[in-house]
Amino acid sequence: MSNSLSEQSSLGSICEEVRPSFLRARDPSVDRLFRPRPDRQVRLFDEIQEEGHTEFNNDETDISSSFDDLSTLPSDTNSDLFIDSNAALVYLRLKPVSDISTAYTVTSTGNVLIAGPPTDTTSTSNNKNKMEQHYSFSAVFDSSVRQDEVYRICIAPRIESSDSFTVLTYGTSGSGKTFTLLGTPSNPGIVPRAVENVFKMNAKNIYPTPAMKLEKGTVCILDDDALAREESLRSILLDACTNLNEDHELLAKTIKTDHHFKTLPQKEVSVFIWISFVEIYNELVFDLLAPPQAHSKANQQMAPQARKCLKIVINDGKVFIQGVTPVYVKSSAETLKLLHWGLQHVSYASTSINENSSRSHCIFFIDVIKYYSSGVAVDTSYKFCDLAGSERLTKTRNVGSRLTEAKGINTSLMTLGRCLDVANNNKKLKTKGQIIPVRESKLTMLLQAALLGKEKLTMIVNVTPTDAFYEENMNVLRFSAIAKNIIFKEPAKPVNKSRYSFVVEKVKSSAEEIIFLRSEVERLKSEMQYRLLEQERVLRKELVESFEKKLAEKQKDHEQSLKRERQMLQRMHDLKLAALKRQYENQIEDMREQYEDGEGEKKRRTLE
Structure with a gap:
């Protein structure tokens, strides 16, 4: 009886959300008092199950059965299983503790957790927590599973398929979410490994300059001024990252030892990789x-400038953060430097449960843009979200600002749970479902692509298997059980059937044609410019070769003419020299004769 009343109250809440009007008539299944009239052909109580248990159906194949003993499968087999599934993949990771509770047991299949009541039953305040409950996951990782195995099973198939996806780490405070996501320099998490994997895959095609980026959710080509600004911003941020080279060398060495990433043979494609990093605080x-901010010497003693709050904008189904700083990166070293530099600005505080507790949700974005020679640009987005831990006031004893932070964290996590719950109900009822309330929280607004089925969703649930956190773990496991049963499907867009619909469709088709023609014009311009540059290069080369040939011919003719002129001058010189020689020889002969005549005359005079 209680189940039937709860079902009718849920249907009544659905009907109350849609009030009749002149433009929208009352649904015939609802009476004047807005009481639902269920269809006689549908039994409303067939699919009602006890709360806290996972749904099992013998007719339909359970997705979790495909992941039994998943750690023993090769990476190629895992990737095929992940790609063919439209369901949200939910994994459970148990934190290594010294006093593990007997209330948590993993079945022999390796993907079902049995949670029974702890030995001290007085610690549970809810009757349903005193019952043994079974929770099914895609895989369960105990304390013996290493970071590289978690990445190989959960993330590597998504990266290799080149599909957009969102990764969530969820759990109580201090359960190891940040360690799973980031790790340490000697034991890196899934984000450093994913960064190395992405850059290794596209190593031969990364473009040297940030010529293309996402602006307002759309791929666009940057002009020279915008490109110069991006280069300047990139150099400023990289200069601010210091003393991080040793950490990256250790990270790269560890990842290279654990994995053997392959480079894709991509031809005629340019790859642009952009990153951004935000947090949701209160x-x-x-x-x-x-x-x-650049500070002068006189203002160095002043307090730091307050951070600017950013606005989330949703335009035509695309979500982007207005005013966020995307940075173009060329290597994994630059990416990890910027990631560690951004982590220095995350809001952390100490609580009674965790000495270094994150007080905000952090989301790290990696956007990979591939521009093909045909003019087609493909954008792939990877989101890594480190959710803040859910907290109970009785355990944390937060007051003041810590209490305000805890309220904001729990409210956003509650909204995320509502979104998953609505998606699960839409799948169960198989009727016209409720609208998923993604706009009620900043977290769900940024993750709405995954919540609406436009991207793949992977959730890694972290649990501390001790009796002290039993009630918190039950809430986390119920949350994960809802996500595990969801198969996301992108909702169909409603068709406008008004008398102006043909005008709207015509305008829409014209706008799409204009956008296509503009992109085609840009492509033809770039292609024509390339052809002109190539033609100019060929003509320049031909002119240089022709000039060098003519210069060589002229030089040869000039050398020959000089040689002929030299020979002519040599002959003239020889002739003149011979004439002078004969002239001087004649003069010498005459002078000799005159001398001899003089000597004879002198002898005659001496004799007389």
């Missing part, structure tokens, strides 16, 4: 990669 979005 339902406000802040940029973690904002460039540092």
Whole structure:
């Protein structure tokens, strides 16, 4: 009886959300008092199950059965299983603890957790927590599973398929979410490994300059001024990242030892990789990669400038953060430097549960743009979200600002749970479902692509298997059980059937044609410019070769003419020299004769 009343109250809440009007008539299944009239051909109580248990159906194949003993499968087999599934993949990771509770047991299949009541039953305040409950996951990782195995099973198939996806790490405070996502320099998490994997895959095609980026959710080509600004911003941020080279060398060495990433043989494609990093603190979005403010020597003692709150904009189904700082990166070293630099600005605080507790949700974005020679640009987005831990006031004893932070964290996580719950109900009822309330929280607004089925969703649930956190773990496991049963499907867009619909369709088709023609004009311009540059290069080469040939011919003719002129001058010189020689010889002969005549005359005079 209680189940039937709850079902009718849920249907009544659905009907109350849609009030009749002149433009929208009342549904015939609802009476004047807005009481639902269920279809006689549908039994409303067939699919109602006890709360806290996972749904099992013998007619339909359970997705979790495909992941039994998943750690023993090769990477290629895992990737095929992940790609063919439209369901949200939910994994459970148990934190290594010294006093593990007997209330948590993993079945022999390796993907089902049995949670029974702890030995101290007084610690549970809810009757349903005193019952043994079974929770199915895509895989369960105990304390013996290493970071590289978690990445190989959960993330590597998504990266290799080149599909956009969102990764969530969820759990209580201090359960190891940040360690799973980031790790340490000697034991890196899934984000450093994913960065190395992405750059290794596209190593031969990364473009040297940030010539193309996402602006307002659309791929666009940057002009020279915008390109210069991006290069300047990139150099400023990289200069701010210091003393991180040793960490990256250790990270790269560890990842290279654990994995053997392959480079894709991509031809005639240019790859542009952009990153951005934000946090959601008290339902406000802040940029973690904002460039540092330049301070003069006189203002160095002043307090730091307040951070600027960013606005989330949804335009034509595309979500983007207005004013965020995307940075163009060329290597994994630059990416990890900027990631660690952004982590220095994350809001952390100490609580009674965790000495270094994150007080905000952090989301790290990696956008990979591939521009093919045909003019087609493909954008792939990877989101890594480190959710803040859910907290109970009785355990944390937060007051003041810590209490305000805890309220914001729990509210956003509750909204995320509502979104998953609505998606699960839409799948169960198989009727016209409710609208998923993604706009009620900044977190769900940024993750709406995954919540609406436009991207793949992977969730890694972290649990501390001790009796002290039993009630918190039950809430986390119920949350994950809802996500595990969801198969996301992108909702169909409603068709406008008004008398002006043909005008709207015509305008829409004209706008799409204009956009296509503009992109085609840009492509033809770039192609023509390339052809002109190539033709100019060929003509320049031909002119240089022709000039060099003519210069060589002229030089040869000039040398021959000089040689002929030299020979002529030599002959003239020889002739003149011979004439002078004969002239001087005649003069010498005459002078000799005159001398001899003089000597004879002198002898005659001496004799007389």
